[in-house]
Amino acid sequence: MTLTLYNTLTRRKQPFTSLEPGLVKMYCCGVTVYDYCHLGHARSYIVWDTVRRYLMWSGYQVRYVQNFTDIDDKILNRAREEGSTMEIVADRNIVTYFEDIRRLNVLDAVEYPRATEHISEIQQIIKSLIEQDYAYAAGGDVYYRVQRFPSYGKLSGRHLDQMQAGASGRVDPEDPEGNRKQYPFDFALWKAAKPGEPAWDSPWGPGRPGWHIECSAMIRARLGETIDIHTGGGDLVFPHHENEIAQSEAATHRVLANFWLHNGMVNVGGEKMSKSLGNFTTIRQLLDAPQAPDPMAIRLFVLQAHYRKPLDFTDESIASAQNSWETLKEGLLFGYKYGGAIGWTDTEDQSFGQADSMRISPDSEAVQKFKEGMDDDINSPAALAVLFELAKDLRREGNIITHEGKTATDPQDLRQQWQTLVVLAQVLGLEAKPDAADADQGLDDAAIQDLIGQRQAAKKAKNFAEADRIREDLKAQGIVLVDKPGGVTEWHRG
């Protein structure tokens, strides 16, 4: 089995191979840091994190680089609004980016280049493009001459003569930038500074880089001229990634990326979640709400849809994901809750529960089915079905142990099953650890036994109201009573 990935460039699934054996160079288009991240961002970074994790699990070393766009009109506007500076706005939103995205168990990139750290590389590429006549300076700006790049449009599958300038309704016809362009689809590589804006010296006058050029420069500087995988939101295909290709490939005469992967949008009521529509929910809004879902439920919500399809965000879908997560979590916690009871001897070891130290059978049906799904263009919904089957089975075993005190299933088989679940879940970035706080909180065992005794007495006296009151009180403290045949009552936490 080999991993196949849908390549936007070729519009089909292709077997994945890396340029260098065992090493994947991967670049992910990051955020423009002018505000908090919303669920659209969350989806994108969860999805690419999952691809990265799967590649790692498949034996690759992954050099994963993700940028921050820290120079941009929106950041400048934000700084102006609040009377601060671009740098302050950018730094603050980078801090909140990490706070939010790490909660979702997204691994840190190997490097996080910032556009402002690569001004000289940006200028070098622009110079090279001007020398080769791919770009021209005009009134302090520099524009890329798209008509000179023959394959312009190859990524997004469009031709210059088919495109309608301004069809998106976002171009201001009064914008002087438009008048300096020789052709409507030419785009800015360098923008002349307006008064009061941060600017860098350049051969074309003081100014700042255009949006697309930074990624070309950062990829070249951090990963080289050709990389294996370039990822980003589907809304970046055109013009952003199309323009990256035009710039980089004209400058280096090398292919920029072998695989272009794009994730589908998060929708609200059938429409794309976006800042301009105002229909966005930030990650922290969602996770800090009174009835907030577990961050892992958000991850599950994202992974329960295929990454290229639209994903509708509703209260119901989040609630459903939360319930689904509870099911998976019970399976993931099986080893912690029941391992000791069925004779596993290492439950107190430091390494217990560490996915990295677990050896699982690579030939098991579960692993095979998981790989089959993931190899097919990261079919995470199909892969998740495997996890649910494992988790539900373990949950049933756990409940049997709770109720019967033992199980007929071989503890070593359960061990394999649990470890398989933990390992595969971790490949998807889904992890659950026992809540240490729960274990030694609240009533001690003697007090619970005492209350159970009182309840037994009440039951015997047919004082069921009192019996139910005691049961409810305990339940409120996280103690669940289980009445068993023969008048015996057992209890457990959670």
Add this chain to the structure above:
RNA sequence: GGCGGCAUAGCCAAGUGGUAAGGCAGAGGUCUGCAAAACCUCCACUCCCCAGUUCGAAUCUGGGUGCCGCCUCCA
């Protein structure tokens, strides 16, 4: 106007020629003083519509309908 995508149960969602995974929600049963939990069982003769190809189609072809994304803010 151009390019692309999607349409499967109450909801979400896999499945690209061989007779519909999985999740959520729901129903019945066992147990119980009643519950809860648990366990067992059930929950799409059918995949937007029409026509065609085929022994056989959710899957292929043609036509139609509806929804969405992009066409220089965008994850």
